[in-house]
Amino acid sequence: MKDFIFLPASNIRDSHVRLPGSKSISNRTLLLAALSDNECVLHDVLDSDDTQRMLEALAQLGVVIETIDANSHRVHGSKQRFPNKDAQLFLGNAGTAFRPLTAALALMQGHYELSGVPRMHERPIGDLVDALRLSGADITYLQNEAYPPLKIHPWRDNEQRTIPVKGNVSSQFLTALLMSLPLTGQAYTIEVVGELISKPYIDITLKLMAQFGIVIEHEQHQVFHLPANALYHAPESLHVEGDASSASYFLAAGLLTGKKITVEGINEKSIQGDVAFVDALVQIGAHVSYGDNSITVWRDKKQAIQAFDFDANHIPDAAMTLAIVAVATGQECHIRNIESWRVKETDRLSAMTAELRKLGVHVVEGQDYISIHAQAPLKPNVRIDTYDDHRMAMCFSLIALLGTPIIINEPECVNKTFPTYFEAFAKLCV
């Protein structure tokens, strides 16, 4: 890919887009299948940087995975224990690989080193490590306290059966504990301390664990009861839904342009919380229809897109797309309760603010919110920096649909979750 992509102001036509597989479901099911006591064929798995990091790591750990094609894998489960007891794993910037693998390996009997790209070493992991240490894990920080890279040593049960974990930095810490503590064979209670952010991702975890045979009871997402002697047993085959966060760019395109845009691979019954992005679009003027395996969004062009003030804590990834929708309203909009943006692929609150300002948009950056007001025509041909953040590249591409040509720097960052994003986007345009 060139080091920038110029997107001319574009007309868009009624279109269908086939979504890539969900990152969250792909990486969870790869790990759960690898821990199961049987074989499982996973279909429609995402093929991207984040899933490649998980696949490579599992292979290094000795898990046998036959690749049927780029999106289908037959995973031979390793019965709760990875064969290789010594490995150095590079996990890129994949939170859905780094956090769950840290927990799984910390509860095993090996010596492991986990590292990632420089940005991964700035993304906190201390709350997860603290919780794992309480259960008997032996983990050391190789560079900075509370951040990767990590060194993991064999687990020794210290018989503490109630594990508190903070939930206000990343829900992935709780997901990691939920998926991994069953490997010990013991019953545990996990208590979330304080607020739990990004809650719908915990529901993805629980629903997938249930499909792999482990059912967890919980009290309003605050206390989770893990049964003793629980073993993962995979379904014979499992289909991965299309990615609801990746869908957000195309669904927004339907609202912004008025054309009927259909995404294929999800429907309203999706287990991904980001399908709630559709509800946000409907509140501000979109029409929606659901098919068996698709969602279509459009707008009556006579109707303006309404200004909004949303709490987006439950849809942190799709919320970035809302920031561009805010620009299209031409009115003051607020996206709140999104402090987790600061510890993702980049500090997304700062990055979003800086790049929207380049377009001439008035922006207020709060510690956990962003206020956006596009008062004047956008500046054309602005070069948008993407900060190695796939979502910066994908959401800013939508500016072209507002009639303002735009240049996206280093567009290959989309490889993290959607390597063919710009091809799919180009197909929408006349």
Ligand SMILES: O=C(O)C1=C[C@@H](OP(=O)(O)O)[C@@H](O)[C@H](O)C1
């Ligand atoms: O568990 C998951 O699959 C994810 C949880 C969310 O992270 P946080 O819980 O850190 O907000 C989300 O932003 C990320 O893209 C995927």
Ligand SMILES: C=C(OP(=O)(O)O)C(=O)O
């Ligand atoms: C935050 C994200 O990724 P990760 O899974 O690395 O946390 C994301 O995809 O927007």
